[in-house]
Amino acid sequence: MYAQLVKSEGKSQAELTPEDIAFQERIDRGEKIEPKEWMPEGYRKTLIRQIGQHAHSEIVGQLPEGNWITRAPTLERKQILLAKVQDEAGHGLYLYCAAETLGVSRDQLLEKLHSGEMKYSSIFNYPTLTWADMGAVGWLVDGAAIMNQVPLQRTSYGPYSRAMIRICKEESFHQRQGYAIMMKMATGTPEQKRMAQDALNRLWYPSLMMFGPSDKDSVHSVQSMAWKIKMNSNDELRQKFVDQTVPQAEYLGLTVPDPNLKWNEEKGGYDFSEPDWDEFYQVLKGNGPCNKERLGARVKAWEDGAWYRDAMVAHAKKKAARAVAAE
Ligand code: 3HC
Numbered sequence: 074m075y076a077q078l079v080k081s082e083g084k085s086q087a088e089l090t091p092e093d094i095a096f097q098e099r100i101d102r103g104e105k106i107e108p109k110e111w112m113p114e115g116y117r118k119t120l121i122r123q124i125g126q127h128a129h130s131e132i133v134g135q136l137p138e139g140n141w142i143t144r145a146p147t148l149e150r151k152q153i154l155l156a157k158v159q160d161e162a163g164h165g166l167y168l169y170c171a172a173e174t175l176g177v178s179r180d181q182l183l184e185k186l187h188s189g190e191m192k193y194s195s196i197f198n199y200p201t202l203t204w205a206d207m208g209a210v211g212w213l214v215d216g217a218a219i220m221n222q223v224p225l226q227r228t229s230y231g232p233y234s235r236a237m238i239r240i241c242k243e244e245s246f247h248q249r250q251g252y253a254i255m256m257k258m259a260t261g262t263p264e265q266k267r268m269a270q271d272a273l274n275r276l277w278y279p280s281l282m283m284f285g286p287s288d289k290d291s292v293h294s295v296q297s298m299a300w301k302i303k304m305n306s307n308d309e310l311r312q313k314f315v316d317q318t319v320p321q322a323e324y325l326g327l328t329v330p331d332p333n334l335k336w337n338e339e340k341g342g343y344d345f346s347e348p349d350w351d352e353f354y355q356v357l358k359g360n361g362p363c364n365k366e367r368l369g370a371r372v373k374a375w376e377d378g379a380w381y382r383d384a385m386v387a388h389a390k391k392k393a394a395r396a397v398a399a400e
Contacts, residue, residue, distance in 0.1 A: 100301050105231040108174035116300050119293065120230055121175050122191075123302060125182045128168035129193035133186075133367050135161045137201040138210060146204060153250050154207060160243045167236040174232045187372050195353060198361030199279050205258050205265070209272035211251015213280040213318065219244045220314045221284065224304035252321065259325040266326075273322065274330045278348040284311040286350065316342045 093113055099106065106112055135158050142158065145151035169179045185191040196214050201207065219241060226237045258269035285291055285307040297303035315334075322329050333346045355361065359368075 097299070100229050100299075104229075105234065106229055107231045115296070116302070117175050119297055119300065119302055120233065121172055121177050121182075123297070124168050124172045124175075124233055125177070125185070126192050126194075128165045128172060128182065129186045129191060130197065131161045131165035131168060133193045133197045133371060134214075136367055136370055137197060137199075137363075138207060140201060141204065141207050144204070145207075150254075157211070157247050157250060160247065164240045164243070167240065168233075171230075171232040171236045183375060187368070187375060189359060189368070192357065193367075194283055195356045195361065196276075196279050196283050197367055198356050198364045199276065200363055202275075203268050203272065205254070205268035205272040206276070208251050208254030208258055208269065209276045211247050211249075212255050212321070213251070213273075213276050214283070215244050215247040215251060216318060217280050217283045217314050219248055220310050220317070224310075227301070227304060229301035255325055255327075259327055269325070270327050273327050277330050278352075281311055281314070281345075281348045282353045282356075284308075284314070286353070287347070290350075312342050315345050319343055 092111055096106075096111065096113060096116070106116075138154060138161075139158050142151060142154055145154050169182060172182060173179060182191065186193065196217075201210060222237055222241050222244060226234055226241060228234045228237065255269055258265045260266075285294075288294060288306045288308045291307050294303060294306050298306065319329055319334065331346045333344060335344045336342075337344045356364065359365070
């Protein structure tokens with residue numbers, strides 16, 4: 074453990090302070106770290122990066138589905154989708170609040186999103202072309218998110234772990250509503266089944282990319298796992314996701330678009346093809362199919378909301394001035 078701490082803090086083992094060591098021992102005992110307590114600067118920065126990226130993913134993730142609210146096929150589907158998209162906004166807010174406890178404001182985080190300095194999940198840079206994509210997004214994207222986020226309920230930072238409890242409950246509803254759409258489509262007309270298969274074909278590999286690069290290329294995993302900011306490695310979670318999802322695809326009568334997919338008795342899991350990592354890094358660099366559109370929509374929403382933020386500040390100032398005058 075100390076060797077990992079040394080790596081991230083850029084200190085030699087001899088330079089580790091008694092605080093660094095006591096902190097790691099608290100983590101190893103499974104204690105929660107709370108906002109006002111001492112923490113290494115690297116721990117704080119890593120949390121801000123991960124929680125901030127997660128919050129941004131929730132907010133940007135509203136866009137591909139929000140795009141379908143007016144085109145949902147029935148009133149019931151429209152209500153469900155609307156509720157789901159609203160939930161994502163709520164998740165963003167809990168997470169921005171959790172990040173604020175680490176000394177960074179929501180405005181600062183949003184500025185970093187808008188300037189491209191901070192990332193959001195690669196998956197949201199892919200388009201949602203048909204109604205079947207609403208099913209596949211709920212089933213695969215929310216399914217991958219839960220796989221990653223259920224263990225994060227046990228993460229070492231108190232406000233983050235508590236935010237994850239509610240988020241996970243709602244994400245499981247999202248996953249089920251997605252699967253329910255897929256069941257309807259996969260057992261519908263031949264055209265509907267074709268749309269369901271097409272959505273799976275397009276979203277399978279981008280969903281596998283959500284877990285991040287292979288462990289050998291992951292920059293932060295070792296340190297983040299030592300600090301229990303991450304509970305599992307990227308490859309471990311990707312494997313669990315594939316093992317859970319393949320039987321669900323079979324139940325739908327759909328084919329996972331991977332000729333190398335094969336049950337491996339020895340490891341007790343599927344062998345499967347890696348996503349195209351060049352494509353993943355291109356998406357991270359801003360060159361995915363929808364990066365410009367997604368970021369453009371967020372920047373526009375921020376700029377369009379300026380009058381409202383200004384009005385709120387003016388109102389608060391007026392109220393404070395009145396209170397002083399009344400004293
Ligand atoms: N999309 C965008 N960037 C990614 C990524 C992805 N799918 N996977 C990895 N990266 C980035 C990392 O942020 C890091 O870049 P940085 O140093 O500039 O920040 C770089 O690639 C190297 O990857 P690492 O494996 O070293 O990075 P992490 O240890 O941070 O692991 C992670 C990546 C697994 C995504 C981790 O950050 C994590 O568990 N995050 C919390 C969960 C989260 O963010 N989920 C978003 C999913 S979408 C969602 O929840 C919305 C819901 O409504 C569906």
